[in-house]
Each structure stands twice: as C-alpha cells, then as structure tokens.
Amino acid sequence: MATYEVLGSQVSTPVEIRDARSWFSTFAVPLESARDLISYSGLEPSPMMGKRALVSLGFVRYVDGDLGPYHEVVVAVIVSAPGNAAEKKKSGETGAFIHQLPVNQPFTCAAGRDIWGFPKFVTDIEIDEGVHRDTGTLKIDGELALRISIAHGVPTRLPDTSLAAYSCGDGVLRRTEWRLDGEGSRGRPGGVKIELGNNAFADELRVLGFPRRALMSGSMRRVRMTFGDAEIVDLKPASNPDPSESIVGAN
Amino acid sequence: MTFRGRVALVTGASSGIGLLAAKRLAAQGALVAAVDLSLEGLAPALEHSPNVHAYAADVTDQGAVNDVVARITSEHGGIDRLVSAAGICLPGLLQDQAVDDISRVMDVNYGGTVRMVKAVLDGMIERSRGDIVLIASLAGWVPSYRMGAYGASKFAVVAFGEVLSHELVGTGLRTVVVCPPPVDTPMLAGINAADPRALEGLPGIEAREVLDSAEAALERGELFAFPGPKTRQAVRSRRLTPELLWRRLSRVENGPARQPRHGAPPA
Numbered sequence: 001m002a003t004y005e006v007l008g009s010q011v012s013t014p015v016e017i018r019d020a021r022s023w024f025s026t027f028a029v030p031l032e033s034a035r036d037l038i039s040y041s042g043l044e045p046s047p048m049m050g051k052r053a054l055v056s057l058g059f060v061r062y063v064d065g066d067l068g069p070y071h072e073v074v075v076a077v078i079v080s081a082p083g084n085a086a087e088k089k090k091s092g093e094t095g096a097f098i099h100q101l102p103v104n105q106p107f108t109c110a111a112g113r114d115i116w117g118f119p120k121f122v123t124d125i126e127i128d129e130g131v132h133r134d135t136g137t138l139k140i141d142g143e144l145a146l147r148i149s150i151a152h153g154v155p156t157r158l159p160d161t162s163l164a165a166y167s168c169g170d171g172v173l174r175r176t177e178w179r180l181d182g183e184g185s186r187g188r189p190g191g192v193k194i195e196l197g198n199n200a201f202a203d204e205l206r207v208l209g210f211p212r213r214a215l216m217s218g219s220m221r222r223v224r225m226t227f228g229d230a231e232i233v234d235l236k237p238a239s240n241p242d243p244s245e246s247i248v249g250a251n
Numbered sequence: 252m253t254f255r256g257r258v259a260l261v262t263g264a265s266s267g268i269g270l271l272a273a274k275r276l277a278a279q280g281a282l283v284a285a286v287d288l289s290l291e292g293l294a295p296a297l298e299h300s301p302n303v304h305a306y307a308a309d310v311t312d313q314g315a316v317n318d319v320v321a322r323i324t325s326e327h328g329g330i331d332r333l334v335s336a337a338g339i340c341l342p343g344l345l346q347d348q349a350v351d352d353i354s355r356v357m358d359v360n361y362g363g364t365v366r367m368v369k370a371v372l373d374g375m376i377e378r379s380r381g382d383i384v385l386i387a388s389l390a391g392w393v394p395s396y397r398m399g400a401y402g403a404s405k406f407a408v409v410a411f412g413e414v415l416s417h418e419l420v421g422t423g424l425r426t427v428v429v430c431p432p433p434v435d436t437p438m439l440a441g442i443n444a445a446d447p448r449a450l451e452g453l454p455g456i457e458a459r460e461v462l463d464s465a466e467a468a469l470e471r472g473e474l475f476a477f478p479g480p481k482t483r484q485a486v487r488s489r490r491l492t493p494e495l496l497w498r499r500l501s502r503v504e505n506g507p508a509r510q511p512r513h514g515a516p517p518a
Contacts, residue, residue, distance in 0.1 A: 007301075009299065021459075062278060063459070066299070068277070068298060069275065069300050070277075070278050071279065104279075105280075105301070105302070106301055107299045108299070126255075127279075129463065129467075
C-alpha cells in the first residue's frame with residue numbers, strides 16, 4: 001500500500017478507524033432526481049423497484065483512528081458498479097457514491113481530499129445523543145444546512161460489510177475499498193426526521209424529493225473501518241474492448 | 252451542545268477516560284488543553300488532532316496547576332469545561348500500605364481535583380459559564396477491601412463535588428460527578444496486575460459509557476452519573492444494607508463471617 005504526506009504528517013493506507021459511532025438512514029428517492037444529482041460522476045444510481053434510487057444520509061463521530069477525532073456527515077447514492085456490469089453484479093459488489101462529505105476538522109479534510117478525492121470540506125457539525133433520538137446537525141457559514149434526527153431502533157445484527165466507495169473530486173472518478181464492521185447495531189424501518197436549511201447544500205437535497213418516511217434507519221455503537229487506496233476509474237469501456245484495462249490502478 | 256470554539260481542559264489526558272474525553276471533545280470541535288505529567292505521554296491525544304494542545308503539569312503541585320491554567324487561558328481563552336480525570340490507584344490492604352502511599356492517592360485524586368477546580372472556578376463564575384466534570388468512582392460510594400486508599404480519595408471527590416454543585420446554583424455553571432464501576436483502561440490493568448484480588452479481575456465497562464453518562468447527566472441537570480448496568484444498585488445496597496455487603500465482601504476475602512456492626516443503618 002502507500003504512504004501519503006498530509007499537513008506535515010505521514011498517513012499510510014489502509015487507513016484504519018478503530019473506534020467510531022455512526023448513524024445512517026436510507027431513503028428511496030425518484031431515480032431521475034438521483035441521476036441528475038450525480039450525473040457529474042458518470043455513475044448510474046442502482047435502480048430499485050424500477051423508478052427509485054437509494055440515497056443514504058448519515059453522520060459519524062470518529063473517536064480513535066488514523067485521521068484523528070472528528071465528526072462527519074455523509075450524503076451517498078447507491079450506484080451500480082461501472083464497467084462490465086454483468087461481471088460486477090455476479091461479484092455482488094455494492095457501490096456507494098459519496099456525493100457530500102463535510103467534516104469538522106482540517107486534518108481529515110486534507111487527508112480525505114488528497115488520498116481518496118473525497119468531497120470533504122470543513123464546517124460545523126454537532127452530534128447530540130438524546131434519550132430517544134440522536135441528532136446530527138450540519139451548519140454551513142453558521143446557518144442550518146441539514147439536520148438528521150434518528151430514533152433509537154431495536155438491536156439488530158449487521159453483517160461485516162465491504163463496499164466500494166466512489167468519489168469524484170476534480171472530475172476524476174475514484175473507487176476505494178471500504179471495509180466496515182462493528183458492534184451494537186440498532187435499526188428500524190422509518191425513524192428519521194430530516195430538516196433542511198436555506199442554502200445551496202440543502203436546496204440540492206430538497207430537489208431530490210425525499211419521501212416522508214425513510215426505508216430504514218439505525219446506528220452502530222462501535223464501528224471499525226479500513227479504507228484502502230483509491231484507484232482511478234476510467235468510464236470509457238465502450239471504446240476499449242479489453243475490460244481488464246477499464247479500471248486502471250493508480251497511486 | 253456545541254463545543255466549536257470552546258476551550259476544554261482535560262487532566263489525565265494521556266490514557267484511559269481522560270484520553271477518550273480529550274478525543275471526543277476534539278471531535279466536537281473544542282479547543283482541548285490536554286494536561287498530564289509529561290508531554291511525551293500526551294502524544295496519543297495529539298495524533299492528527301490540530302485542536303488538541305499538550306501541557307505538562309503535576310496536579311499535586313499548586314504552582315504548576317495555576318501556571319498551566321494561566322497559560323491555557325492566555326493562549327486560548329477562558330476555560331469552558333474542566334474534565335478532571337487524573338487519578339491513580341494503589342490497591343492493597345490498609346494495614347500493609349505505607350502512610351505515604353495512602354496520602355499520595357489522596358493527594359492526586361482528591362487534591363488534584365480540588366486544585367484544578369479552584370484554578371478554573373473564578374474564571375468560570377466571572378463568565379457565568381462552565382462545566383465541571385469530576386471523574387470519581389463507584390468506589391466513592393461503596394468501599395471495599397484492598398481499595399481503601401482509593402475509595403477514601405473518591406469519597407472525598409464525591410463530597411466535594413456534591414457541595415460544590417449546591418454552592419454553584421444560580422451561577423450558570425454545571426457540575427457532574429461521575430461514578431463508574433471498574434472501567435477498561437490502563438489503570439484497571441494496573442490494579443489487576445498489582446493486586447488481582449482487589450477487583451477480583453472484574454471486567455471493566457467501556458470508557459465511552461462513562462462519558463456518555465456524564466454527558467447525559469449534564470444535559471438533564473443531574474449531579475451524579477452512575478454509568479454501568481448495576482452501578483445504582485450497588486450504591487443502594489451499600490446505603491441500605493451495608494452489613495450484608497461487607498459479609499459478602501468478607502467471603503471473597505476469606506475473612507470471618509462476623510463483621511463489625513455499622514450501628515443504626517442510615518435511612
């Protein structure tokens with residue numbers, strides 16, 4: 001793997017997160033609006049029930065990891081794996097395109113942008129853990145952008161997951177292997193309240209057309225993650241008959 | 252509650268509960284002054300966290316405590332939250348322990364708390380704002396064999412915190428005294444290595460549970476936080492049936508069934 005110089009210190013991949021707490025919610029939004037949202041990446045939302053796409057909103061408190069302590073808000077769209085679709089489908093790979101990834105600390109921001117091209121920027125993120133609900137609040141320039149309030153679900157078991165995280169920083173599509181496991185999962189259908197502010201960040205989400213009710217929501221008390229190296233994905237396989245060259249490893 | 256731009260002072264930030272508290276406050280955007288005996292020991296708190304700053308000070312040294320608080324205040328501004336987590340535990344039977352050892356535990360755990368609180372208190376009162384988080388222990392409610400010195404120091408912290416919080420009503424300050432059972436930290440590993448019978452190798456709860464309960468108590472305006480599944484129950488049994496509790500402890504210690512009477516039970 002590789003070593004990167006970030007703000008004067010060394011970060012080696014795979015980057016490890018040893019302790020984090022995360023909350024997520026998944027919504028089925030109109031396929032067209034999700035397609036418009038991520039059209040700049042060249043990726044296609046993974047269609048669900050014909051005309052819907054899955055959008056995930058979440059927030060994470062990173063406590064112990066290679067990128068230091070910070071809070072993060074995630075806006076992701078579940079996408080079909082690019083390239084040879086049939087082959088990818090067989091491998092059962094799920095992809096998440098990371099559309100927005102605000103954080104509240106400069107080190108992780110620099111690392112995320114430099115190493116993986118993640119769309120990180122530094123802003124104010126609060127996480128409040130309540131008696132019945134936990135709330136993540138994203139503020140940009142002091143104004144509310146997004147508030148996600150997630151009810152405490154019932155204990156569930158989530159399998160260890162490995163996903164492809166896609167990002168499109170500076171017009172370059174990248175794919176990163178993202179492994180995740182943890183303890184203390186809770187979940188339930190619905191259970192999410194979303195509040196959008198009055199700024200560009202919120203408007204972009206507003207036009208997605210969130211349904212009143214989420215498909216599901218949940219949290220994980222203790223999450224461990226690893227992020228591998230990013231590989232640059234070339235989305236012009238049509239002009240290139242050899243699929244093995246459609247994904248070019250980089251970094 | 253947002254901590255962006257606020258200043259937090261955490262003692263004992265090299266390891267255990269203090270280290271986690273420093274990291275969580277940093278994650279919340281606070282400017283964290285991490286205090287411990289040596290700067291080298293504070294390296295884990297500083298890792299990739301530009302808003303954590305290390306300060307070396309011994310909490311048993313009044314001059315050092317005053318100096319460090321003055322430095323933090325002049326470099327970053329008034330302190331909005333104190334997390335007093337510096338502590339030591341020397342397990343063993345009181346009859347075997349040296350007076351110096353027993354006093355030292357008291358001086359670090361109780362004396363350190365008092366010195367730090369007093370050093371930040373005037374500034375907090377002046378600004379009508381501040382949280383005082385004292386890491387005490389279940390041992391500050393339930394005494395037990397081999398934990399006499401530690402228990403005495405934590406009983407003192409519990410009493411100090413209780414009185415302080417009542418004195419501070421109306422000032423805008425919040426106080427919480429956190430009373431966890433054994434917590435899975437380097438301190439617990441040290442206790443089990445030094446005297447395996449002190450805590451009978453009890454598994455500790457997680458440090459995160461301790462901080463979650465402290466945060467919840469602050470939000471609810473409660474003075475004490477009792478993290479862990481049976482912690483309140485243990486406090487209750489000590490209050491209502493102390494003789495029963497000691498008979499049980501004595502069995503573990505292979506002591507006689509006959510134990511001193513406690514006189515009239517506290518109601």
